[in-house]
Amino acid sequence: MTARRRIAVFTGNRAEYGLQYPILKAIDADRRLDYYLLAGGAHLESDFGKTLAEIESDGFTVYREVEMLIQRDSLFATTQAIGTGILSLSKILDDLRPDFLVVYADRYEAFAAMITGTQMSIPTAHVEGGDYTEGGALDDSVRHAMTKLAHLHFATNEQAADRIRRMGEEPWRVFTVGQPALDMIASGLFAPPDEVSASLGVNASRPIVLFCQHSVTTESEAAREQIRPSLEALRSLAGDGYQIVVTYPNNDAGGRRIIAELDSLRGVEGVQIHQSLGRYRFHGLLNVIGRHARGAFVGNSSAGIKETPVFGCPVVNIGSRQQGRLRGSNVIDVPYNAQAISQAIVRCAEDEAFREHCRTAENPYGAGDAGPRIAEVLATIPIDSRLLQKKMTY
Numbered sequence: 001m002t003a004r005r006r007i008a009v010f011t012g013n014r015a016e017y018g019l020q021y022p023i024l025k026a027i028d029a030d031r032r033l034d035y036y037l038l039a040g041g042a043h044l045e046s047d048f049g050k051t052l053a054e055i056e057s058d059g060f061t062v063y064r065e066v067e068m069l070i071q072r073d074s075l076f077a078t079t080q081a082i083g084t085g086i087l088s089l090s091k092i093l094d095d096l097r098p099d100f101l102v103v104y105a106d107r108y109e110a111f112a113a114m115i116t117g118t119q120m121s122i123p124t125a126h127v128e129g130g131d132y133t134e135g136g137a138l139d140d141s142v143r144h145a146m147t148k149l150a151h152l153h154f155a156t157n158e159q160a161a162d163r164i165r166r167m168g169e170e171p172w173r174v175f176t177v178g179q180p181a182l183d184m185i186a187s188g189l190f191a192p193p194d195e196v197s198a199s200l201g202v203n204a205s206r207p208i209v210l211f212c213q214h215s216v217t218t219e220s221e222a223a224r225e226q227i228r229p230s231l232e233a234l235r236s237l238a239g240d241g242y243q244i245v246v247t248y249p250n251n252d253a254g255g256r257r258i259i260a261e262l263d264s265l266r267g268v269e270g271v272q273i274h275q276s277l278g279r280y281r282f283h284g285l286l287n288v289i290g291r292h293a294r295g296a297f298v299g300n301s302s303a304g305i306k307e308t309p310v311f312g313c314p315v316v317n318i319g320s321r322q323q324g325r326l327r328g329s330n331v332i333d334v335p336y337n338a339q340a341i342s343q344a345i346v347r348c349a350e351d352e353a354f355r356e357h358c359r360t361a362e363n364p365y366g367a368g369d370a371g372p373r374i375a376e377v378l379a380t381i382p383i384d385s386r387l388l389q390k391k392m393t394y
Contacts, residue, residue: 004034007378008098008122010066010089012041012109013250014051015303018279020104022183023127024060026371032379036096040066040085041109042251054278064092068109075220075253078108085112093120100125100378103150106143107250118149123387125378126150127180130160130167134324138217151387154374156180156306156365159326168392177373178366184283185310186368191284193292199281200272202243202288207349208295209237210285212247212303215254216321223254226336227261230298230318233341238270242295242349245285246273286311290358296348298341305331310368312359314348316341326365330358 007027011017017039027035039062043052055062068085093101093116101117101124103110117124129147133140147153147164153174155161161176184190193204202208213230215223234244246262249255265271277285282303289295290313297304297313300321308315309328317333318341332347334340347354381387 002032004032005099005379006036006096007033007100007102008036008038008063008093008096008117009102010038010040010110010113011043011055011104012039012066012068012107012113014042014054014276014278015250015301016104016107016110017043017051017055018282019128019179019181020102021058021279022180022371023102023374025183026375027378028060030375030379033375035060036063036098037061038064038066038089038092038113040068040088041081041107045251051276051278054276063096066092068112075217078217078253082108082112082115085109086116089113089116090120093117093122098122099383100152102127102374102378103146104128106131106139106146108138108142108252111142111146114146114149118151121388123151123383124149125152125154125374127154127374128156128160129153130155130162130164131326132160132163132324133322134320151390152377152381154370154377156370157326165393168394170391170393175373175377177370178368179306180370180374181283181307182310182363182366182368183371184279185307189280189283190287191281193284193288196281196284196288200245200285202245202285202293204288204293206293207237207242208285208289208293209234209242209244209298209345210247210282210289210295211244211298212249212301213258213299213318214249214301214321215252215258216300216319217252217254220252220254220257223257224261226319227258229336229338230341231261231265232338233345234265234271234298235268236338236342237345238268242270242345244271245277246271247277247282248273248275283307283311286313289313294349294355296345298345306365309361309363309365312355312361314355314358316344316348328364329361
């Protein structure tokens, strides 16, 4: 009997893990594969919810914890974390020697994993490469650097796949699989409305806002200034009876500055603040807003671009962070301006024609079967010198 392939999967923060959940489930269900989950970054940080518990509550076993903690709120600290992550991961991977390492998206934690895997000549697969943003975050530079290092590419949309090929990657390495998060949504793996209502105390008869705003990493010194108009708008809407559910930002440079500003909302009637909702409640609340209540997802998270269309959930996207990213027509873009933010949220909640448009708008991110498609490639593609020795096509 052929030995199972050993698939190491790295996760460094809550949002990325939520997107990797279907991949892990598909690997776990495939008799040709075994997963080895490596968890680091914000999963181990109490300031950002220490979300290792969420992974374990989902039934996954964490093979090893990866130490790469950020001690300061700066780009210097981010760079240090990349270095310590490489040191930690190299020891783990040297011991494990997996057949594949799977790395997601474009964050600094994933960058450390990609560098480690490829420099150790471990076949490394990159999920969500080829996306495009131009909003001042370091994501684009990191994402495209990871593309040039990776041996396999699992793109979430055909535009991204074409971009990868035009970067000189051999076409046989590129697979368009869709957005993995849609697998969970298609399977109904999110909190039902009554559970959301009981857990968060929200009432579907009144407008609901789910808010998450991250720092723009190249503008981390401006994080406080950029979040304040949003908080002014939320404070005003809470006074008008809107229910505001706030979640913490990522642990990027500037993230702790945003958390400090969020403290100004504590005690405001109608506002609740959570370090993390967890994937199950997060998607459940998007479902309530899109299908059962009125309101919007508000902020600058990629979740607002990629995960909301399937729920028909309106989105108010603030500032430059997601500029240029492929999106559905359920998204309203606004600047860092309290009045513009408030007006857009009210439109999402009160304009029934726009809400109906959001419910029927095309979703550009796939059909909900990404996990099994990724697992099939990992189980069947030959692991040989052709895979490891990359050639440029331009």
